[in-house]
Amino acid sequence: MNYRAIFSLTSKDFFLYFQNRLFAVVTVVGLLAYLAVYFLLPAGVDQTLEIGFHAPAQLSSLEGAREEGLEFRSFDSEENLRKAVEEGDYVAGIAFPEDLASSVAAGERPTITLYFPPDVPDSTKSALKSTVQNWGYAATGKSVTVEFSEETLGRELVTGPIPARDRLRPLFAVFLIMTETMGLASLITEEIETKTLKALLVSPLNTAEIFLAKAITGVGLASIQAVFFMALVGGLSRSPMIVLVSLILGSAMLTGISFLIASVSSDTVSVMAWGILALIVMMIPAGGVLFPGASANWMRFIPSYYLMDSVHIAANFGAGWSDVWTHLIALTLSGLIIGGAGVKVLERRFR
Amino acid sequence: MNEYSIVARDLAYNYGDLMAVDHIDFEVGRGEILGFLGPNGAGKTTTVKMLTGQMKPKDGEAKVLGFSVVDNVREIQGKIGICFEETNLYEGMSARENLNLFARLFEVRNFDPDHLLDRVGLSGRGDDKVQNYSKGMKQRLMVARSILHRPEILFLDEPTDGLDPGSAESIRDVILEERERGASVFLTTHNMAEADKLSDRVAFLNQGRIVALDTPHSLKQEYGSRTLKVEIVNEEGELEEREITLDTEETPENVRRLFAEHNVSTVHSKEATLEDIFIDITGRGLTE
Numbered sequence: 001m002n003y004r005a006i007f008s009l010t011s012k013d014f015f016l017y018f019q020n021r022l023f024a025v026v027t028v029v030g031l032l033a034y035l036a037v038y039f040l041l042p043a044g045v046d047q048t049l050e051i052g053f054h055a056p057a058q059l060s061s062l063e064g065a066r067e068e069g070l071e072f073r074s075f076d077s078e079e080n081l082r083k084a085v086e087e088g089d090y091v092a093g094i095a096f097p098e099d100l101a102s103s104v105a106a107g108e109r110p111t112i113t114l115y116f117p118p119d120v121p122d123s124t125k126s127a128l129k130s131t132v133q134n135w136g137y138a139a140t141g142k143s144v145t146v147e148f149s150e151e152t153l154g155r156e157l158v159t160g161p162i163p164a165r166d167r168l169r170p171l172f173a174v175f176l177i178m179t180e181t182m183g184l185a186s187l188i189t190e191e192i193e194t195k196t197l198k199a200l201l202v203s204p205l206n207t208a209e210i211f212l213a214k215a216i217t218g219v220g221l222a223s224i225q226a227v228f229f230m231a232l233v234g235g236l237s238r239s240p241m242i243v244l245v246s247l248i249l250g251s252a253m254l255t256g257i258s259f260l261i262a263s264v265s266s267d268t269v270s271v272m273a274w275g276i277l278a279l280i281v282m283m284i285p286a287g288g289v290l291f292p293g294a295s296a297n298w299m300r301f302i303p304s305y306y307l308m309d310s311v312h313i314a315a316n317f318g319a320g321w322s323d324v325w326t327h328l329i330a331l332t333l334s335g336l337i338i339g340g341a342g343v344k345v346l347e348r349r350f351r
Numbered sequence: 352m353n354e355y356s357i358v359a360r361d362l363a364y365n366y367g368d369l370m371a372v373d374h375i376d377f378e379v380g381r382g383e384i385l386g387f388l389g390p391n392g393a394g395k396t397t398t399v400k401m402l403t404g405q406m407k408p409k410d411g412e413a414k415v416l417g418f419s420v421v422d423n424v425r426e427i428q429g430k431i432g433i434c435f436e437e438t439n440l441y442e443g444m445s446a447r448e449n450l451n452l453f454a455r456l457f458e459v460r461n462f463d464p465d466h467l468l469d470r471v472g473l474s475g476r477g478d479d480k481v482q483n484y485s486k487g488m489k490q491r492l493m494v495a496r497s498i499l500h501r502p503e504i505l506f507l508d509e510p511t512d513g514l515d516p517g518s519a520e521s522i523r524d525v526i527l528e529e530r531e532r533g534a535s536v537f538l539t540t541h542n543m544a545e546a547d548k549l550s551d552r553v554a555f556l557n558q559g560r561i562v563a564l565d566t567p568h569s570l571k572q573e574y575g576s577r578t579l580k581v582e583i584v585n586e587e588g589e590l591e592e593r594e595i596t597l598d599t600e601e602t603p604e605n606v607r608r609l610f611a612e613h614n615v616s617t618v619h620s621k622e623a624t625l626e627d628i629f630i631d632i633t634g635r636g637l638t639e
Contacts, residue, residue, distance in 0.1 A: 008455040012441070019443045195439035199496070202403055203456045204429040 001212070005205050009213035010220070013187060017221065022268070023183040027221075030179050031229060034172040038165050038233050049124065050089070054081045055096040070131060078113075085115040086153040092116050092128055104136070104144055111147040125150070162316050169235045170311035171286045173226040174304055177251050178282060180222035181258040182275035188214060188262035189271055192349055201350060211259075211343055218255030223248045230315065238318035242328075243311055249328060250307035253335035254282070259342025263349050285309070303334035356381050356504050356535035357402060361411030364397050371397040373559035374411060379504075384526070384536040386550030386567075388543065388625065390635065394559040395539040396436075399506055402537070404428055416503055429457065432502035436509040438489045440481045446492050447477040450499055457500035464499075470528070471495045472521045487518030494522050504535045511545060523549060543625040553625065557633040567625060574631050575623020579606065583613040590616060 054075045075081040085093040093115035103110040136144030191197040265271040285305035310327040313319035357379040364372040372394040400406040404424030413420045454462035471491040511519035555563040577597040
């Protein structure tokens with residue numbers, strides 16, 4: 001490998017990238033816009049917490065009740081309650097046993113099942129248990145002793161509720177990476193169309209070195225932007241190495257996509273068209289991050305899922321390597337497959 | 352040391368059923384300028400692509416500076432310079448930046464872009480962006496880029512096509528200077544006058560085959576006929592054109608009779624051009 005030549009080529013690509021006013025402006029404005037949107041979103045969470053419950057008929061009067069920031073909604077079956085909590089529609093679910101009244105009357109200790117999504121703090125759990133105890137006292141005029149059975153639905157990462165803007169961080173980071181991806185695709189397309197690439201191909205550089213220089217440009221542009229953004233919005237305060245590695249692997253995978261886009265594009269407009277199509281597909285897994293429970297299994301076939309989810313759980317829940325290693329492997333493998341395919345098809349266009 | 356820079360033996364390339372280069376043989380000596388002439392589609396560019404490692408021959412073999420064009424592409428590409436027909440410069444960069452980039456890629460030490468720009472008549476314009484250059488200036492910069500690493504062989508594809516006389520002359524001067532330095536030049540063109548002026552030998556390529564290969568002088572002697580172009584004043588007082596073929600047995604008598612019987616106004620000798628010879632050999636012109 002001729003590293004000096006690769007460095008020269010990479011420097012030239014950076015220079016030309018920022019010479020393109022569109023991409024230079026998009027790079028800066030994109031970063032500023034996402035920072036602005038992030039800081040404009042509420043820093044806290046709505047203090048009224050919606051609780052679902054399933055109870056025998058005599059407790060159905062709780063429907064719509066409000067108590068200390070808690071609002072209750074009744075479910076006709078425990079299964080539907082579980083599902084709603086799992087999908088993130090409710091911060092907790094309470095399943096009362098059908099024989100609640102007879103158990104209490106018999107002096108037994110009925111077991112009440114509490115369902116929680118993974119990100120419910122302990123304080124909320126305690127408040128909910130106290131509320132349930134109070135209902136028992138209000139209903140019977142005496143202290144009712146019950147057993148609580150807790151079940152966490154979804155990922156087992158215990159933390160406080162995540163403000164919407166923090167949930168959006170991985171999404172913004174992927175947007176930034178995709179912007180740079182389109183920039184790189186445009187740069188490559190221009191090199192093909194203006195035939196400057198031909199001049200490089202008859203220099204002492206081989207094709208692999210040219211691809212390496214392009215990949216360094218792509219990964220560099222994309223990951224620097226995304227890391228810079230994450231640093232400014234506090235996304236590197238928890239598990240920073242995992243966030244960094246995820247962003248770099250994600251940038252590499254999306255650089256492969258930029259090679260694919262460049263192989264089918266003839267100018268900046270077609271780069272934009274293909275790029276937006278790729279962006280839409282890559283954004284689909286964002287639903288699972290923004291709306292817990294909305295994540296469907298098929299989303300795992302979209303490689304950006306592993307990027308978004310690993311950034312999300314690392315930056316927002318402080319996930320460790322043991323939580324994300326499968327994601328990182330999936331991201332690496334998809335990067336290798338997409339990058340390899342990108343190189344193959346683009347190489348054909350080089351000739 | 353090998354006396355030839357390029358040796359092609361039975362070299363062939365086909366695009367499906369179309370035989371673009373049909374088993375050709377030729378050599379280019381060190382310090383020689385070979386004009387590779389032919390109309391569009393004759394196989395010139397395909398030949399250059401095979402010799403410069405951009406395409407692998409389908410048959411036959413070629414050696415450039417002793418290296419195989421199939422197995423030693425990288426060695427070859429470090430020692431040759433290519434000036435493409437179409438401008439392919441980084442237009443958003445200045446001339447100096449373009450040259451510096453390629454000097455780094457070719458690992459040229461102590462590179463002086465100003466000296467090179469001066470050689471191609473672009474001194475004082477090194478900091479201008481290439482997008483502001485005229486076609487002639489861009490072509491001169493392309494030539495400068497192709498010689499910045501002092502290549503042993505220079506491949507030039509229509510280097511003066513569509514240029515103003517000043518730019519064309521400046522490029523021709525550089526080509527001759529490179530030859531003086533010892534570089535071989537492989538010049539593909541359909542500008543016969545230029546090939547005649549620059550080339551030590553010319554090869555006529557037609558439908559993928561070399562149909563003639565020799566010095567311009569020998570080709571003219573072998574295939575061309577010299578003529579005498581005469582203008583006479585006829586009985587009505589108008590100018591009339593006559594032509595007498597030279598180098599025949601009847602020539603002296605034809606000339607004597609013309610001068611004895613007519614009022615001769617002007618006489619010019621006319622030599623066959625390479626274009627005439629190409630048409631004579633192939634039955635078609637170079638621009639077809």
